[in-house]
């Protein structure tokens with residue numbers, strides 16, 4: 001009989017699930033994507049600034065997966081016929097703010113954790129003696145720790161505060177002391193279960209992840225990430241429902257009943273299977289009636305809020321020849337990172353000079369609770385101070401807020417997630433950044449896996 005499957009959440013994880021469902025299920029299967037906002041894409045949202053295409057959310061994806069093969073993002077882009085549209089950032093260095101100025105980023109680190117302390121230069125002092133061999137691996141089998149706990153113990157505070165924190169801040173807006181090693185640095189977690197010193201564990205992880213020289217690390221889609229979103233929606237030939245939140249999931253004799261829309265005018269939809277691809281707190285709410293143990297495990301996940309400030313500076317505004325910079329929390333600025341978009345993406349030199357600044361970190365929500373004009377002013381003054389001179393007024397600007405946008409995976413996250421997945425009834429699967437990791441490829445892979453799980457459930 002003809003099957004119907006609902007994907008709840010129209011971010012990239014939900015859309016990847018919809019595409020995989022289309023590829024796996026009989027052609028008459030009806031796939032419905034329920035997205036509560038007015039547009040698909042979630043954190044993938046391409047915008048415009050001073051006549052230039054600029055991302056208002058995620059801007060690029062890793063080209064390679066942990067196994068060294070092409071990432072799930074590259075595979076999906078190719079599946080959608082956009083392989084020729086993949087572009088790569090220019091090979092320009094990034095810098096690190098240090099003592100109110102920009103300094104070169106030390107080389108040879110793994111997300112800020114050095115494998116060779118000699119390369120740290122003046123940026124941070126590490127006590128090599130602390131990283132001694134105690135005759136056993138750094139981590140026991142199955143153990144997870146905060147990145148900060150491991151690196152502080154082995155190298156001291158400066159390496160964490162000046163190098164690891166800004167790197168993790170750039171990706172997660174989080175702090176090393178709160179983030180799980182297993183989720184944020186899976187390769188290092190693996191080698192730490194074998195090696196006896198952090199130095200050896202970093203080097204082993206770097207060898208395992210050794211990239212082919214000259215092969216680009218990041219990619220993006222010409223025309224913007226929203227093009228990927230549109231292509232995925234089209235390839236899935238799903239029915240797209242926008243502007244209606246799913247409020248409840250209940251079991252029926254043969255599948256699931258979704259309760260949708262505003263409380264005064266509810267609607268229902270009966271489906272055979274559900275892929276839940278929403279952030280942790282809506283996921284926990286939706287699971288509370290059908291999988292309370294899974295809901296409880298997910299409800300514990302915290303999120304950080306960030307705001308992006310996009311600036312189109314007058315053509316010719318001089319900037320250092322960098323792709324951007326990262327700022328450690330100890331610098332005290334609201335800006336935690338900046339991308340020099342024009343340089344990084346080799347945009348034409350005669351247009352406005354585009355800078356995208358990222359503001360806010362985990363636990364600092366109150367620092368973003370100002371109106372857009374104040375955030376713009378703070379971004380301009382932080383950037384001016386770090387660049388050594390006031391910036392000219394922008395010809396165009398925007399502020400994009402991502403309230404509760406970035407999951408903060410605490411140590412033990414993967415065990416809690418495994419428990420949540422084990423507690424799910426068949427025909428219901430989880431996907432997205434709340435679960436397996438933050439990066440676009442990981443979100444896509446989790447959507448594809450969820451699609452495979454639910455389609456297997458109804459075959460069986």
Ligand SMILES: Cc1cc2nc3c(=O)[nH]c(=O)nc-3n(C[C@H](O)[C@H](O)[C@H](O)COP(=O)(O)OP(=O)(O)OC[C@H]3O[C@@H](n4cnc5c(N)ncnc54)[C@H](O)[C@@H]3O)c2cc1C
Nearest residue numbers: 009011012013036042043058059060246432433438439440
């Ligand atoms: C500012 C920023 C920059 C980033 N940069 C990068 C980057 O450069 N590279 C990278 O790899 N990653 C980046 N990331 C991370 C990455 O973009 C996200 O982790 C990923 O896009 C999340 O996808 P998702 O589908 O899991 O969730 P989301 O994109 O959050 O999508 C979930 C969707 O579910 C919808 N929803 C929620 N509740 C309901 C409900 N009850 N009913 C119906 N719909 C609902 C939401 O409206 C949303 O559209 C960035 C993230 C941010 C915030």
